[in-house]
Amino acid sequence: MNVLSCSINTLIKEGLYEISGVEVGQHFYWQIGGFQVHAQVLITSWVVIAILLGSAALAVRNPQTIPTGGQNFFEFVLEFIRDVSQTQIGEEYGPWVPFIGTLFLFIFVSNWSGALLPWKIIQLPQGELAAPTNDINTTVALALLTSVAYFYAGLSKKGLGYFSKYIQPTPILLPINILEDFTKPLSLSFRLFGNILADELVVVVLVSLVPLVVPIPVMFLGLFTSGIQALIFATLAAAYIGESMEGHH
Amino acid sequence: MANSIMASSKPLIFLSSSSTQPSRVHLPAKLPQIPKPISSSSDLRSKALSFSSATVKSLALIAALAPPSMAEAMEKAQLFDFNLTLPIIVVEFLFLMFALDKVYYSPLGNFMDKRDGEIKEKLASVKDTSTEIKALDEQADSVMRAARAEIAAALNKMKKETEAEVEEQLAEGRKKVEAELQEALASLEKQKEVTIKALDSQIAALSEDIVKKVLPS
Numbered sequence: 496m497n498v499l500s501c502s503i504n505t506l507i508k509e510g511l512y513e514i515s516g517v518e519v520g521q522h523f524y525w526q527i528g529g530f531q532v533h534a535q536v537l538i539t540s541w542v543v544i545a546i547l548l549g550s551a552a553l554a555v556r557n558p559q560t561i562p563t564g565g566q567n568f569f570e571f572v573l574e575f576i577r578d579v580s581q582t583q584i585g586e587e588y589g590p591w592v593p594f595i596g597t598l599f600l601f602i603f604v605s606n607w608s609g610a611l612l613p614w615k616i617i618q619l620p621q622g623e624l625a626a627p628t629n630d631i632n633t634t635v636a637l638a639l640l641t642s643v644a645y646f647y648a649g650l651s652k653k654g655l656g657y658f659s660k661y662i663q664p665t666p667i668l669l670p671i672n673i674l675e676d677f678t679k680p681l682s683l684s685f686r687l688f689g690n691i692l693a694d695e696l697v698v699v700v701l702v703s704l705v706p707l708v709v710p711i712p713v714m715f716l717g718l719f720t721s722g723i724q725a726l727i728f729a730t731l732a733a734a735y736i737g738e739s740m741e742g743h744h
Numbered sequence: 745m746a747n748s749i750m751a752s753s754k755p756l757i758f759l760s761s762s763s764t765q766p767s768r769v770h771l772p773a774k775l776p777q778i779p780k781p782i783s784s785s786s787d788l789r790s791k792a793l794s795f796s797s798a799t800v801k802s803l804a805l806i807a808a809l810a811p812p813s814m815a816e817a818m819e820k821a822q823l824f825d826f827n828l829t830l831p832i833i834v835v836e837f838l839f840l841m842f843a844l845d846k847v848y849y850s851p852l853g854n855f856m857d858k859r860d861g862e863i864k865e866k867l868a869s870v871k872d873t874s875t876e877i878k879a880l881d882e883q884a885d886s887v888m889r890a891a892r893a894e895i896a897a898a899l900n901k902m903k904k905e906t907e908a909e910v911e912e913q914l915a916e917g918r919k920k921v922e923a924e925l926q927e928a929l930a931s932l933e934k935q936k937e938v939t940i941k942a943l944d945s946q947i948a949a950l951s952e953d954i955v956k957k958v959l960p961s
Contacts, residue, residue, distance in 0.1 A: 548847060593845040
């Protein structure tokens with residue numbers, strides 16, 4: 496196992512991304528007040544946010560009783576988000592719809608933008624534009640927000656009694672229960688990050704090896720995976736929130 | 745496309761010259777040997793294809809540290825590079841959440857809920873009229889029943905009346921007939937008596953005739 500990971504490491508560091516022309520772990524840095532930021536992530540995330548806000552504002556500007564076109568689509572999306580939240584959180588899902596919905600939409604549009612938008616046309620001095628979700632900062636940010644959200648949900652619902660869940664069903668499980676609070680954001684962020692990065696890598700490597708036809712099924716698979724990952728992230732976040740809100744009797 | 749092919753041709757050299765990796769360490773010493781800066785990609789490719797060890801080495805060097813800042817960045821390149829991007833994404837996400845809530849979730853959600861309520865209301869009112877219809881239907885039914893009963897009663901009554909009338913007339917006729925019969929019988933009796941009386945007188949004369957004829961005088 497160790498040898499394997501080592502060899503993979505060296506492969507990634509020395510050869511693989513050079514072969515494919517994809518620049519793994521290369522970033523386009525900006526300096527903001529002595530701190531560094533990944534400019535390519537920020538740029539693409541702005542584009543994603545602009546797409547989301549623009550299309551939503553355009554479609555919902557003047558709602559009609561009988562929906563058509565864009566309004567119909569956005570109503571469908573909203574119903575879908577509400578359905579997911581209600582299934583996972585329960586009856587008091589109302590206030591959490593914006594959070595779950597934004598998680599889903601942001602991740603979904605980010606993932607698909609990585610696959611569909613021709614980012615590569617814009618050349619950066621270093622690094623390259625790609626889905627914002629293929630940067631660990633983004634996924635960790637979203638996962639941490641989820642953690643904060645479910646703590647907030649539990650505390651606002653049950654007060655300090657929320658912490659009694661750590662010794663449920665027996666105090667013996669206390670370490671595991673505490674560990675869970677760390678594994679949840681960890682698994683959330685790494686699942687998303689790994690899937691999106693791996694997907695883009697596979698596509699780029701295939702494109703560089705066989706530029707025609709062969710990568711197309713993988714690209715479609717990538718689109719599918721992207722959607723699934725967005726749904727999984729949103730569903731799990733909702734499940735965590737619901738879990739911390741429901742009573743542990 | 746050419747770009748990616750270029751990219752894929754570069755590493756092949758890189759990998760094949762992996763034995764030259766240690767030379768990276770004492771790069772500065774070899775720097776002077778680097779040929780003139782590459783002018784075009786075709787140039788690079790032809791040199792790459794020539795595969796002389798010197799050019800391969802120098803190419804690797806160029807790839808590794810053509811501009812020194814690039815080399816620095818390469819050293820730093822990493823997957824798990826946390827920095828200020830994370831909090832910025834958090835802020836961006838929160839902004840997006842509130843903005844989408846203002847633009848999308850709340851207005852459209854309220855609109856949909858309102859519409860749902862209206863539709864439900866309309867449906868309920870439709871159900872109400874259906875009960876009204878049922879009541880009206882029943883009323884009509886009862887009216888019909890009453891009318892039918894009335895008609896039946898009237899019919900019965902009329903039947904009885906006509907029957908009584910018919911009976912009366914029948915009885916009257918019978919009486920008349922009986923009276924006439926009686927009269928006829930009475931007259932018949934009278935005639936019988938008259939005839940018998942007449943016959944009596946004739947009998948006397950006849951018997952006299954018979955006696956005369958029988959008894960020779």
